[in-house]
Amino acid sequence: MSHIHIDIxxxxxxxxxxxxxxxxxxxxxxxxxxxxxxxxxGAGKSTLLKLLVGLELGFSGSIRVEDIPVEAKTLPLxxxxxxxxxxxxxxxxFTSTAFDDIAFGPRNYGLPETEVIKRVEASLTAVGALxxxxxxxxxxxxxxxxxxxxxxxxxxxxxxxxxxEPTASLDxxxxxxxxxxxxxxxHLKLFTSHxxxxxxDTCTRVVLLYEGAVxxxxxxxxxxxxxxxxxxxxxxxxxxxxx
Numbered sequence: 205m206s207h208i209h210i211d212i213x214x215x216x217x218x219x220x221x222x223x224x225x226x227x228x229x230x231x232x233x234x235x236x237x238x239x240x241x242x243x244x245x246g247a248g249k250s251t252l253l254k255l256l257v258g259l260e261l262g263f264s265g266s267i268r269v270e271d272i273p274v275e276a277k278t279l280p281l282x283x284x285x286x287x288x289x290x291x292x293x294x295x296x297x298f299t300s301t302a303f304d305d306i307a308f309g310p311r312n313y314g315l316p317e318t319e320v321i322k323r324v325e326a327s328l329t330a331v332g333a334l335x336x337x338x339x340x341x342x343x344x345x346x347x348x349x350x351x352x353x354x355x356x357x358x359x360x361x362x363x364x365x366x367x368x369e370p371t372a373s374l375d376x377x378x379x380x381x382x383x384x385x386x387x388x389x390x391h392l393k394l395f396t397s398h399x400x401x402x403x404x405d406t407c408t409r410v411v412l413l414y415e416g417a418v419x420x421x422x423x424x425x426x427x428x429x430x431x432x433x434x435x436x437x438x439x440x441x442x443x444x445x446x447x
Contacts, residue, residue: 207270208235208363208392210256214265217255225251227416229265233392235363240403240424241396243413244438249396250291252413253366256394257288270363284313287357291368291396293349302328302336302344302352309360327355332381346373354382365393371402400442404428412437 215229226248233239241249254260255267258279267274269282290296299305306324315323328334333351341349350373357365370386371379379402386393386406397403403410403424410427412420414437420427427433431441 206235209233209270210364210392210394211268212256212265213267215255215263215267216265217251217260217263219260225416226255226263229418231411231418231421233394235392236390237392237409238386238407239394240407240410241394241413242398242400242403242410242427242439246415247413248416249413250368253288253368253394253396256366257286258282259288284360285362286364286366287360287362289353289357289365289367289370291372293346293353293373296353296356297341297349299341301338301340302333302355303338305341305352306356306359309356313360323359323361324355327358328352330358330385331355332378347375347378350374351378354385363391365389365391367393367395369397369399370395371397371399400428400439401444404442404444412439414438 210233212229212231215226216224217226218224241252243249251260255263258274261276270285272278272281274282297305299308303324306327307320310320310323325334325337328337331351331354333348333355336348336352354370370382374382383402383405395403395407407424410422410424411418412427419437420433428442429445434440
């Protein structure tokens with residue numbers, strides 16, 4: 205069995221006492237899987253990703269990333285293995301330029317500057333945004349910030365890629381480039397998105413959340429073409445399903 209996997213057992217979490225956002229989640233994800241996490245607003249999708257990378261703790265149950273338990277003392281190890289892209293790029297980007305933001309992670313792990321530069325340029329090239337290398341963050345459009353955010357995750361050469369609403373703010377060309385990039389990432393990847401056509405294009409498995417619980421987990425095409433199931437839980441068929 206590959207060392208690249210995530211194992212979630214009986215996970216429950218709430219931001220406030222007696223108000224659970226996630227309820228008794230069981231989920232195992234292995235290397236080479238591409239998993240779309242879908243659900244209506246408030247289903248708990250973003251919260252689940254935050255828990256996987258340790259941005260929120262205080263949950264019950266267990267989360268293990270490559271057999272490492274997610275807890276305060278293990279977070280540096282967890283974040284060395286996971287590339288995480290925030291839904292809101294302004295929550296992720298905090299330095300002055302694209303180069304400095306993307307370089308932050310590799311530098312923080314002590315890589316030589318030649319390797320840092322190589323990773324920055326390779327990750328920007330992968331998202332089709334090398335032109336943004338020295339551009340100031342405050343001068344960027346929402347779509348440009350999203351591309352830089354994705355590049356920051358790729359620069360760490362992660363085993364696992366987590367992306368929360370990755371197509372938000374992207375124009376059609378950027379969205380297509382992202383789809384190609386996601387298909388080329390051959391380790392484990394989990395995406396949340398309301399863009400069900402993106403999920404259909406990039407994922408082989410779908411987990412459907414409703415009010416913090418898993419209500420369906422299976423082959424992407426089986427779930428995303430099930431009109432009755434999707435409508436029951438506040439979603440609609442992907443646009444391409446009607447073609």
